[in-house]
Amino acid sequence: MATEVEQHVNVRAHDGVGLIQLNRPEKMNAIGALTRQQLGEAIKQAEKDDAIRVVVLTGSGRAFCSGADVTEMANDGGMRSPEDVGNVLRNEYMPMLTRLRTMPKPVIAAMNGPAVGIGASFALACDIRIATPEAYLMEAFVNIGLAPDGGVSWLLPRLVGTGVAYEMFFTGKQLSAADAHRLGVINRIVPADQLEHEVREFAAQLATQPRQAMAAAKRAVNHALESSFEDALEFE
Template identity: 45%
Template sequence: MTSSPEESTDSLILHSTDNAVSWITLNRPQAMNAVTWDQREKLIALLAAASADPEVRAVVITATGKGFCAGADLRGTPTDGRERIPGDVARTIRLGAQRLIGAVLDCEKPVIAAVNGTAAGIGAHLAFACDLVLAAEEAKFIEVFVRRGLVPDGGGAYLLARLVGPQRAKELMFFGDSLPAAEAERIGLVNHVLPAQELAKTAREWALRLAAGPTRAIALTKQLVNASLDADRAAAFAAEAAAQEINMTTRDANEGVASFVERRTPQYRGL
């Protein structure tokens, strides 16, 4: 299902900033929030804007209706009308799904996924790319690609193998079974499972805690953790030392040390 002409991207991706938290809400419930080309570009732009905006210190991605995201809706993808040739598919994935997942991983602010319902295909990977994942009890995750005879894309093998290990990742991707939220929490894909009525409240509480924290230190910590499984010990230790060197030039780091010495609560400004 594609969006109708009267549906603008602004109505399909709701966005607001509240108390230094950027709230990004997929709003296409009639299609279980399957992401169109326009929506994907809007998501990428909002994540880039969050990185660049000093007034934004945390991000929450959530959705309306019964689904978090049913995957990619490619029927709205722009085409030039020519016959597909070798290289087109790889280019589409590289410039599409992989850019979206990369935008989450590379966002300089911590990103929380508040998964309200089914997250399938690229929708599951969108959640797994987030730094913290909260899920409603009704939520489920589906590596749907194998059901369509496809290879998982949008960073699926990269993310899952790092989150749950190669054997569990293969089980999820080989069979494509629906994974309930409670089981996703048990194997480490989800931080916490909550009753649906508590999901937004808890996401807000976590986001506000992050927004009150030392933003640059959190960003550097995110980079270190995301890179840790791709680096040997020497490279990881060097990156850690360099990150702390950079961090110690920030006002928040000086505030954190000063507040410890003065035995008071630190007041971080995200600078």
Template identity: 35%
Template sequence: MTYDNILLEQDDSVATLTINRPEKLNGLDVRTVEEMLNAVQKVRDDDAVRALIITGAGRGFSSGADLSAGGSGGGTSGRPDAGKVLETHFNPLLENMMALNVPIITAVNGPAAGAGCSIALFGDFVICAESAYFLQAFVNIGLVPDVGSTWLLPRVIGRARALEMMMLGEKVPAEKALDWGMVYRIVPDAELMDAASSLARRFASGPTRAYALIRQGIRDCMDKPLSEGLRAERQNQMHAGRTGDFAEGVQAFLQKRKAEFKGA
């Protein structure tokens, strides 16, 4: 696929996906989401990639779904189906992000609103610039939060704060987001990509398969009873223990040196 609305770049083992519609504040139309899904699948299929950064070009991460582009989908009785594009585009993107076998770092510059807020917060590590803010804007146009927001936010910040974000539709600045536990770190605007790249390089030199199992384990266990979670951990540990990185980690520990993980 040729990309018109995103950039996908690779530096050694780190891939960077940049939403590249700065004139639309990186609004997410159907084409952009299709390109993002294709890029995530490329990362999935490339064993050389061991970490992914997602960010936005220009002065913001993403203003959310591009309402000016339409795309509400068909409906009955002449009424639009605003949920259709979720089923056909946004939800597959999110599922592919969650199932990825490498860590995702989201570098949030400026506003992350609506669907852009959801995508930003689904990063494993959310690094945001001091000027960043998060906005669940759906209620302001008579819609409900989507792209995983109602699943994720109550788990991350609790029911009361999730209701505050979703029903009041007010901005959550970077400092409040950090206080609420929504983000990993805040940095000066000029240092955002350096901070994201430094963390990505750390992951790119780490035990990639263990990272994948950790991501999957958390997803599997969030809604399971303890007994099922324990069984999932047991299976994941079996797989992790069979990797070359585990053997290298043990040898490095015994030899009192830094491990040189290969991601295998």
């Protein structure tokens, strides 16, 4: 008798909007091996599906994503050495995060709660962030003697500046939704009971915008982040 596979990621599509929802509320949506597999497939399909014009990434329950499932890692999880961790980052996380940043359609992070560690990387890799007042970003790697990973050393300084990024990396302190909004990291803050509605309305609005224009804008911004001002002008 076949064993039913747990659904760690919910996927829905409606009127051009694809929703990808981490579905481990009892684990604060921590990402383990099965979650990585299902999330990677969901992001890949959202990128390929021409009927999906806008992608929304969110969590279920009280958290957006609390980071990697350290309990699973400690018990086994296929990561017994630094080399194993490196392979997972390179072969699983890197393709997902790169797809979010480069797919030719807007990606919205609906931050229903904290985004910690690799969870913060997923939020920061999205194009737009809409959050509840209770949401926050946190880079807690220093608390366990590790350097930042998941591309956050590239993503975070470009959004908050090097000073704030260093402080977060060195101390593991939280960046509240209010402070993140003030710094321009979070686009808007909405009450928790209105988040789903606000994100749905905004995503529906984007889904009516010219597809090629949005894709071109995203390509241009990504190119500009990695080039000189003159190169950006030429690319445009």
